[in-house]
Amino acid sequence: MKRISLRAIGTVHNAVREGRQKWGQVTSEIELLPEHAERLEGIEDFSHIHVLFYLDRVSRYERGMKRFRPLDREDLPLVGAFATRSQRRPNPIGLTTVRLLGRKGNTLRVKGLDALDSTPVLDIKPYSPRLDSAPGARLPQWVKTLEGER
Amino acid sequence: MKRISLRAIGTVHNAVREGRQKWGQVTSEIELLPEHAERLEGIEDFSHIHVLFYLDRVSRYERGMKRFRPLDREDLPLVGAFATRSQRRPNPIGLTTVRLLGRKGNTLRVKGLDALDSTPVLDIKPYSPRLDSAPGARLPQWVKTLEGER
Numbered sequence: 001m002k003r004i005s006l007r008a009i010g011t012v013h014n015a016v017r018e019g020r021q022k023w024g025q026v027t028s029e030i031e032l033l034p035e036h037a038e039r040l041e042g043i044e045d046f047s048h049i050h051v052l053f054y055l056d057r058v059s060r061y062e063r064g065m066k067r068f069r070p071l072d073r074e075d076l077p078l079v080g081a082f083a084t085r086s087q088r089r090p091n092p093i094g095l096t097t098v099r100l101l102g103r104k105g106n107t108l109r110v111k112g113l114d115a116l117d118s119t120p121v122l123d124i125k126p127y128s129p130r131l132d133s134a135p136g137a138r139l140p141q142w143v144k145t146l147e148g149e150r
Numbered sequence: 151m152k153r154i155s156l157r158a159i160g161t162v163h164n165a166v167r168e169g170r171q172k173w174g175q176v177t178s179e180i181e182l183l184p185e186h187a188e189r190l191e192g193i194e195d196f197s198h199i200h201v202l203f204y205l206d207r208v209s210r211y212e213r214g215m216k217r218f219r220p221l222d223r224e225d226l227p228l229v230g231a232f233a234t235r236s237q238r239r240p241n242p243i244g245l246t247t248v249r250l251l252g253r254k255g256n257t258l259r260v261k262g263l264d265a266l267d268s269t270p271v272l273d274i275k276p277y278s279p280r281l282d283s284a285p286g287a288r289l290p291q292w293v294k295t296l297e298g299e300r
Contacts, residue, residue, distance in 0.1 A: 004204050004270065006154045006241045036240070038216040042229035045290035052202075052243060054154050066188040079192035082274040085281065090186070091156045091272050093202060095245065097282055120154065122241050124232040126289075130297055131235065132247055133283040139276075140195035147280055 008120035009036050010106075012053065016116050023114035027101070030108040030121055037106035040124070044103045048127035051113055054120045055092035062088045076142045083140075094119075097127055158270035159186050160256070162203065166266050173264035177251070180258040180271055187256035190274070194253045198277035201263055204270045205242035212238045226292045233290075244269075247277055 010032035030051065032040065043049065065088040070076045081089050098110040108124070160182035180201065182190065193199065215238040220226045231239050248260040258274070 002158065002270070004156045004158060004206075004272070006156065006243075008152065008154060009240055036216075036232070039230040039232045039239075041217060042227070042233035042290065045288070046233070047286075047288035048284040050245065052241075052245070056154075066186075067191060077192070080189040082186070082189045083192035083196070083276055085275055085278065089189075089273060090159055091202075093156075093243075093273050095200065095202070095275060097284055099284075120152070122154070123239060123243050125235055125245060126233055126293075127284055127287055128235065128289070128293065129284070129287055134198040134247055134249075134277055134279070136197075137277055137279055138195070138197035139278070140192065143276075143278065 006122060008054065008122065009033060010121045012113065012115045012117060012119040012121060014113070014117050018116065021114070024112050026113065027109065027111050028113045028115065030110060030124070032106045032121070034106050040103060040106065040108070043100065043108070043124070043126060046100060046126040048097055049100050049110070050125040050127055051096050051098055051110065051115070051121060052123040052125070053094045053115050054122055055087045055094050056120055057116065058087050058092040063090050063092060070142060070146065076145070079142070093122065097132070156272060158204065158272065159183060159274070160271045162263065162265045162267060162269040162271060164263070164267050168266065171264070174262050176263065177259065177261050178263045178265065180260060180274070182256040182271070184256050190253055190256065190258070193250065193258070193274070193276060196250060196276040198247055199250050199260070200275040200277055201246050201248055201260065201265070201271060202273040202275070203244045203265050204272055205237045205244050206270055207266065208237050208242040213240050213242060220292060220296065226295065229292070243272065247282070
């Protein structure tokens, strides 16, 4: 398969340097390159956006992992990487739907982004309930177990 | 900004060779490289998945467009590329939530994927209502106008 070459459009800034966090309350700034400022026009009319980012601290070893237990929990079943939202995937692209708190020029302020400080950002898309939600979606038991604990 | 190099995990197969379609009824097969088959284990327990794909037929000109009217409609406002779901973006990554009809080995059958035949696929993620839906999201008037016409 051919190589696909992308260039980051900007960078995440927040106080999170490492580790698994409670991300829901984390506020981040996404600073885009100045050349992209114009591309943000009108985004402030959406309350939520998708952020696509490149998980640049995922090791080659993690990228190679094919099956594992979600969160490495012994009580959850072995599943394939593409059946999880883990960062352990061959193309470690993060996809998170976040609340857009505000925009100033080429910088967005968002809440709930699960990306470490200095993470490269690949794309920003507006959230659309019609396109992006799937009411009545079916989930495996292990996801329900995890969500029941929250 | 540094270059990010990715490798496609597979390819879209469908009957759509060009143009803007009514995508909702299109059925596609996503054939992953055989080395990724194991990574799909357990995905059939989800009814919906996100497909991230590389829009490889977007021209350099389109990638450079910063502001335009959604669907080029004169009755809609000029907005920035990142405030739209257009393919006109610097990193033309498509993100679509589709219904998973079935899996056979390293091939998924999905409904509603808006990707042309032979499009390279970057990632597959399970859809999670908790992570991926934003009830009560606020939208600009132009999106409501478009959705009202459907």
